[in-house]
Amino acid sequence: MSAPAHAVARANRILLRKLALVAALMFGFGFALVPFYEKICQVTGIRNLLQPDQVAAANTQVDRSRVVTIEFDANTQRLPWTFKALESHRPVHPGEITHVQYEIRNTLDRPVTGQAIPSYGPQRAAQYLKKIECFCFQSQTLAPGEVRRLPVVFVLDPALPADIGTVTLSYTFFEVAGRDGKPG
Template sequence: MAHGNKIAVRLGLLAVAMFGFGFALVPLYDVFCDITGLNGKTATSAAVESRLVDQQRLVTVEFVTYQSSGLQGDFTPSVRRLQVRPGEMHQVDFTVSNPGSDARVLRAIPSVSPGLAAGYLRKTECFCFQEQPIAARAEAVMPMRFYVDQALPADIEVFTLSYTLYDISEQAAAGS
């Protein structure tokens, strides 16, 4: 009987340790991504700072949009590619439509490829910073203002900013 109790205690401790590891995994992943620049996560805000425009350099920024499965309507950028000079402010508008008969709450998750470029993309305004409500049978134009930091490594001449749009209406209603 004592041997059975030892095994039960060990299994219980193992289950607690696995739960603790799983609980700690998300913040550890965020720290890992911040340190390494992997996963292309962009900062959630950017301070507007005095900056000079690099007139000698052009960087191509590509814009790609995706929608989660089951989400109806269109989600498109006003341009697919834009050549920018580091330090120069730009705005790209993204249009989203909701052809359904119910209002929706949407959330856009950004990603940058290559991931290293994410650390040099400075967004001063972005629809991805907050939830986006959209009425039934409506269309909305959502702006994103940004500049590319002059410190972007010279070997990065092209990078892609992609957004995946999710319907979070149920979560938003539950949080109200």
């Protein structure tokens, strides 16, 4: 501190560079939180929307004493497709492997890519509806005017709380592009 002025100025510049580096690294850290968060959600199974669920062999025991109605719902968000379930609802036994089909049609004269996001009602039923196969695991690209039938295979976990008699499985298709429909 009793050092000559140019030595202090030099020490100041070195510290400036170090602190600027810390700031730059912390900017990167903000972005690093994104994959970190996804990994944590995946490991803890908090937000498992787009991967197949692990269905343990013990869970395939079918509970024939109980019937739960599954309702199928289909929506699109700012996407010129028609999207519907081929049946509106189906009664299932917990533990039973169930196949259903949805249908999408591209009404535009250009190819469009969409991604379906599932949601569940009531919300707490989400963790009991195990999807083995689903069109929501990948995005779908449709040629102009193309019609495609899409399968969903799921098992309802027999541990589903007894007070839930109806579960709604709802899908919404979003266009995969910038938010104004420009290709991303």
